Amino acid sequence: MTGGRTLLGQGAAARQRAGGAAIAADGLVKIYKGGVRALDGFGFTVAAGSIFALLGPNGAGKSTTVKILTTLSRPTAGDAFIAGFDVLREPGEVRRMIGVVGQRSGVDGAATAVENLRLQGRVHGLGAKRTSVRTAELLERFRLTDAANRPARTYSGGMRRKLDIAIGLVHRPRVLFLDEPTTGLDPEARADLWREIQALSEQDALTVLLTTHYLEEADRLADRLALIDRGRLVVEGAPEELKAGLQGDTVQIELGTESLPELLPAELEQLDAVRTFTAAGDRFRAQVEHGATALPAILSVLEGYRVPVVSATVSRPSLDDVYLQYVGHVYDRSGLDEGEAR
Numbered sequence: 450m451t452g453g454r455t456l457l458g459q460g461a462a463a464r465q466r467a468g469g470a471a472i473a474a475d476g477l478v479k480i481y482k483g484g485v486r487a488l489d490g491f492g493f494t495v496a497a498g499s500i501f502a503l504l505g506p507n508g509a510g511k512s513t514t515v516k517i518l519t520t521l522s523r524p525t526a527g528d529a530f531i532a533g534f535d536v537l538r539e540p541g542e543v544r545r546m547i548g549v550v551g552q553r554s555g556v557d558g559a560a561t562a563v564e565n566l567r568l569q570g571r572v573h574g575l576g577a578k579r580t581s582v583r584t585a586e587l588l589e590r591f592r593l594t595d596a597a598n599r600p601a602r603t604y605s606g607g608m609r610r611k612l613d614i615a616i617g618l619v620h621r622p623r624v625l626f627l628d629e630p631t632t633g634l635d636p637e638a639r640a641d642l643w644r645e646i647q648a649l650s651e652q653d654a655l656t657v658l659l660t661t662h663y664l665e666e667a668d669r670l671a672d673r674l675a676l677i678d679r680g681r682l683v684v685e686g687a688p689e690e691l692k693a694g695l696q697g698d699t700v701q702i703e704l705g706t707e708s709l710p711e712l713l714p715a716e717l718e719q720l721d722a723v724r725t726f727t728a729a730g731d732r733f734r735a736q737v738e739h740g741a742t743a744l745p746a747i748l749s750v751l752e753g754y755r756v757p758v759v760s761a762t763v764s765r766p767s768l769d770d771v772y773l774q775y776v777g778h779v780y781d782r783s784g785l786d787e788g789e790a791r
């Protein structure tokens with residue numbers, strides 16, 4: 450141990466290591482009973498007041514990470530801090546700092562919004578007066594005042610989700626965890642919830658960590674995101690930065706068939722203009738240097754193999770391309786294994 454560290458108490462040393470970040474995780478390893486290595490040295494930091502998205506395929510380790518950060522599970526190795534508090538050594542302080550909105554609703558459908566919020570106030574020991582003030586504030590904040598005295602089971606999916614978030618905010622946490630917040634919502638309710646989440650970060654300076662399967666959600670909401678696969682950090686950055694890092698254009702082609710000739714991938718790999726490409730079902734997607742030159746070349750190869758084309762577009766790379774590049778490629782001319790990062 451260094452001389453500097455011995456001068457600090459354990460809590461102070463931990464806070465110093467977290468460096469003022471709202472969330473700091475380093476070298477997280479989680480091996481479940483039975484030997485599943487859900488996390489394999491995962492880490493990231495989240496600046497206070499920002500929105501951070503954790504993205505990754507099923508089983509990548511997102512929920513395990515959230516469980517560790519919210520003190521529901523202990524890591525096999527590694528450190529994690531919330532607002533400078535150590536999740537292992539200071540779980541009580543961490544719990545006071547966080548609000549957690551899980552995938553499954555915590556709303557009691559038989560109770561009204563007011564009753565749901567009051568119960569949560571009591572759980573946090575807020576006292577009747579403060580609970581009542583906070584309940585009114587949150588109902589107003591999420592525009593639920595008109596429905597406040599109806600049983601929550603009569604609410605739309607979007608209203609229920611908002612009540613879920615309000616319940617998570619009763620004790621004024623500094624960091625809010627949202628596990629797949631808009632799954633199951635229709636597009637209008639999803640857009641509405643996105644605005645609410647954005648406002649929580651912008652107006653209330655709340656730090657938000659969300660897990661999501663929707664790339665568009667991460668793109669719209671997140672200041673930064675981490676892509677996790679097989680328990681490891683694949684890439685981390687601002688959505689714009691990650692998209693810009695892909696340079697060039699994206700070619701998307703809708704094919705009139707789902708079965709491609711066996712030799713087609715090898716032939717496409719010969720094209721200088723094509724960097725990487727994927728083919729899944731009737732969708733073909735390629736990262737290219739210049740769309741204007743690559744598209745005719747690709748179409749000509751497809752025509753040579755008599756593969757019918759329904760439509761073709763050229764666009765700037767999206768977060769889908771970032772994801773495909775790092776996690777989901779089917780064919781990749783760089784010769785990397787499927788799912789392996791460059």
Ligand SMILES: Nc1ncnc2c1ncn2[C@@H]1O[C@H](COP(=O)(O)OP(=O)(O)OP(=O)(O)O)[C@@H](O)[C@H]1O
Pocket residue numbers: 481482483485486487505506507508509510511512513514
């Ligand atoms: N309690 C458990 N016991 C054993 N293995 C587990 C347990 N919980 C999760 N796992 C395994 O750990 C790995 C990571 O799971 P985790 O739920 O963290 O992934 P995820 O990214 O949240 O996936 P999803 O998007 O499907 O929710 C998976 O292989 C999963 O099967």
